Amino acid sequence: MKLPRIPALGLPDLDLSWSRVFAVFLKELVQMRRDRPTFAIMIVMPILQLILFGYAINNDPRHLPAVIEMREDGPMTRAFLASLQASTYIDIVAVSTREDEAEAMLRSGEATFLISIPAGFERRIVRGERPQILIAADASDPVAAGGAIGAVERVAQQAFATEFEGPLAFLARTPAPYEIVVHRRYNPAGETAFNIVPALLGIILTMTMVMITSIALIRETERGTMETLLATPVRPLEVMIGKTAPYIGVGAVQVVIVLLVANVLFQIPFTGSMIAFLLGVTLFIFANLMLGYLISTMATTQMQAMQLTFFIFLPSMLLSGFMFPFQAMPEWARMIGETLPITHFLRLVREIVLKGAGLTDIVNDLWPLALITLVLATLALLRFRRTLD
Amino acid sequence: MSDALVIDVAGLTKSYGGRRVVDNFDLQVPRGAIYGFLGPNGSGKTTTIRMVCGLLKPESGAGSVLGLDVIADSLRIKERVGYMTQKFSLYEDLSIRENLEFIARLYGLDRRVARVDQALIDLGLAERQAQLAGKLSGGWKQRLALAACMIHEPELLLLDEPTAGVDPKARRDFWDQIRRYSAQGVTTLVSTHYMDEAVQCDSIAYIAYGKKLLDAPTAEIPKKIGLACWRIAGRPLQQAQKLLEAAPGVELVARFGAEIHVCGHDGAAIERAAIQVKREQPHVEIERIEAGFEEIFIYLMAESRDNFQ
Numbered sequence A: 001m002k003l004p005r006i007p008a009l010g011l012p013d014l015d016l017s018w019s020r021v022f023a024v025f026l027k028e029l030v031q032m033r034r035d036r037p038t039f040a041i042m043i044v045m046p047i048l049q050l051i052l053f054g055y056a057i058n059n060d061p062r063h064l065p066a067v068i069e070m071r072e073d074g075p076m077t078r079a080f081l082a083s084l085q086a087s088t089y090i091d092i093v094a095v096s097t098r099e100d101e102a103e104a105m106l107r108s109g110e111a112t113f114l115i116s117i118p119a120g121f122e123r124r125i126v127r128g129e130r131p132q133i134l135i136a137a138d139a140s141d142p143v144a145a146g147g148a149i150g151a152v153e154r155v156a157q158q159a160f161a162t163e164f165e166g167p168l169a170f171l172a173r174t175p176a177p178y179e180i181v182v183h184r185r186y187n188p189a190g191e192t193a194f195n196i197v198p199a200l201l202g203i204i205l206t207m208t209m210v211m212i213t214s215i216a217l218i219r220e221t222e223r224g225t226m227e228t229l230l231a232t233p234v235r236p237l238e239v240m241i242g243k244t245a246p247y248i249g250v251g252a253v254q255v256v257i258v259l260l261v262a263n264v265l266f267q268i269p270f271t272g273s274m275i276a277f278l279l280g281v282t283l284f285i286f287a288n289l290m291l292g293y294l295i296s297t298m299a300t301t302q303m304q305a306m307q308l309t310f311f312i313f314l315p316s317m318l319l320s321g322f323m324f325p326f327q328a329m330p331e332w333a334r335m336i337g338e339t340l341p342i343t344h345f346l347r348l349v350r351e352i353v354l355k356g357a358g359l360t361d362i363v364n365d366l367w368p369l370a371l372i373t374l375v376l377a378t379l380a381l382l383r384f385r386r387t388l389d
Numbered sequence B: 001m002s003d004a005l006v007i008d009v010a011g012l013t014k015s016y017g018g019r020r021v022v023d024n025f026d027l028q029v030p031r032g033a034i035y036g037f038l039g040p041n042g043s044g045k046t047t048t049i050r051m052v053c054g055l056l057k058p059e060s061g062a063g064s065v066l067g068l069d070v071i072a073d074s075l076r077i078k079e080r081v082g083y084m085t086q087k088f089s090l091y092e093d094l095s096i097r098e099n100l101e102f103i104a105r106l107y108g109l110d111r112r113v114a115r116v117d118q119a120l121i122d123l124g125l126a127e128r129q130a131q132l133a134g135k136l137s138g139g140w141k142q143r144l145a146l147a148a149c150m151i152h153e154p155e156l157l158l159l160d161e162p163t164a165g166v167d168p169k170a171r172r173d174f175w176d177q178i179r180r181y182s183a184q185g186v187t188t189l190v191s192t193h194y195m196d197e198a199v200q201c202d203s204i205a206y207i208a209y210g211k212k213l214l215d216a217p218t219a220e221i222p223k224k225i226g227l228a229c230w231r232i233a234g235r236p237l238q239q240a241q242k243l244l245e246a247a248p249g250v251e252l253v254a255r256f257g258a259e260i261h262v263c264g265h266d267g268a269a270i271e272r273a274a275i276q277v278k279r280e281q282p283h284v285e286i287e288r289i290e291a292g293f294e295e296i297f298i299y300l301m302a303e304s305r306d307n308f309q
Ligand SMILES: Nc1ncnc2c1ncn2[C@@H]1O[C@H](COP(=O)(O)OP(=O)(O)O)[C@@H](O)[C@H]1O
Pocket: B016, B017, B021, B039, B040, B041, B042, B043, B044, B045, B046, B047, B048, B307, B308, B309
């Protein structure tokens, strides 16, 4: 009789048979289809979340407190003021001729908008000098500000449209004889609704992908089917791939849903390189699946898995740059943020959507995602217990 | 290590929370045998079986299963072993067919569809193959589980209380099936609580509190236990039974219809008890008998209460 051998520690078992992977994949797919409530949640949740957040994006903003800085008092500016007053988009809380006074109100939050009409506005408009109307918005809440800025711009346009009639009809041309300049205050990164949607997608994917896969193994353990699974020659890597692969499809469906809903319901189109975005979002889904799967190797009950998921979810919201500007965070918070998949996804999305980055520009955000995926997968494989111990 | 031994393990030990639930367990099962594994609840049967098929790592001990190292080669052992868990552990949300196909795929079987078809026919479930496994009654679940652990034609079957809670007819069918496999050379280690099943085994290992107390060919077991038995016949027997239960040296009082069998290791004490009963209840007949399987297994089962601590 041989002495017991100590099984090699260290490297995870990378044995792989694609037919066994396919067996697990197929089984998961059937189970997913049969689990109607969960399946419905996976599809409905992104829609609900987007609509919920979406109203903050696109909800016709009404009654936003605005301060008007009037540097000129003439028929045209007075008419403009009147139509601003008539508008339900903004509530004029003060009309001031002093810049510092108006600025102070914006700073203190008494007003979320400052609309400034420069001196000599009428004269310069008639001369065709395109004077500037400055709209300064408190964009510290980019979600709300994005939609509101658009609304104020429309009000301004409508106000002048009624003015440019009769003898001034020649001014009703394009481009408009004036220029609207929007300053987003307190949000130098210039977040816009266009990148809020993909960022929201990041949050939605983090939530669903991690949550679903976090119970991947626990469900087997709790139902007792783990014993059957472990009694077969299936390898840990095969279980991992087979169990997570169906959710790549779910993630893809969610991406499509979110982009469609954003476009159809809120008229927010996707701008930027779609290929770069798809590659980024795919890697991001991988990372989240591995994160969830790792959780499922650590938790022993669904409750624990949920708690761990939220443990991941909170920093994903708070430390990733989603809520607060990343660079403004303290060093330790940035370090935590760097380890989260969503941080890199948000960066990548910003670059694609705001700066028009293509595939080659986002390599710096892609490799950290790939690295995170690899590290998480390795950890999960090392944690996977081949026995019931 | 002999080729004829399909299971050859020694010193298997496993502890939970500092308590040895399997203690220094040895087992030799020859090829083609039906080996019965008996013991009260919590005595360590499931734990032992799991160690044999590589689902639990023994903290000490070694051995071979199908000639492969029980610890190092557990993956290769799994390919050749069919393990039926005590609790139904197939997927309740998969259909009968899907369960079988899943298992067949995991073993990488050729002719998968044909095999699954055949298994469904053997099971008598061909018509209901689309039904969810969770909707099956206990007996059908048992048969499905057996079909699932047989689909890759294993050389060794490990059956953990396969017939618990199944009706007698289904149990008989089940055992007919096991004997057919055995005739084909499949080795079986089966744990059970049922006496009528135990006597069908070629050999029996009996475990209590994690320790093996008995391991012998079934035919030799009565002699090994060495119980002295007396039969008390006649009616009424209530009074006689009370007297016997109170008598010193009596370890088993079993009622069989109009007779009582009273047994114990101390032959003289049992004889005294029987004579005492005859004196006080003159209407009964007393007679010395050989201890049979019934007495032995009632004794074994009664002797050891549930081992949970
Ligand atoms: N995973 C476990 N954790 C703690 N104790 C366990 C575990 N599995 C089994 N036990 C204990 O080990 C003992 C033997 O259990 P088991 O092998 O299931 O017995 P049997 O199958 O004979 O009923 C029991 O006392 C049981 O409570």
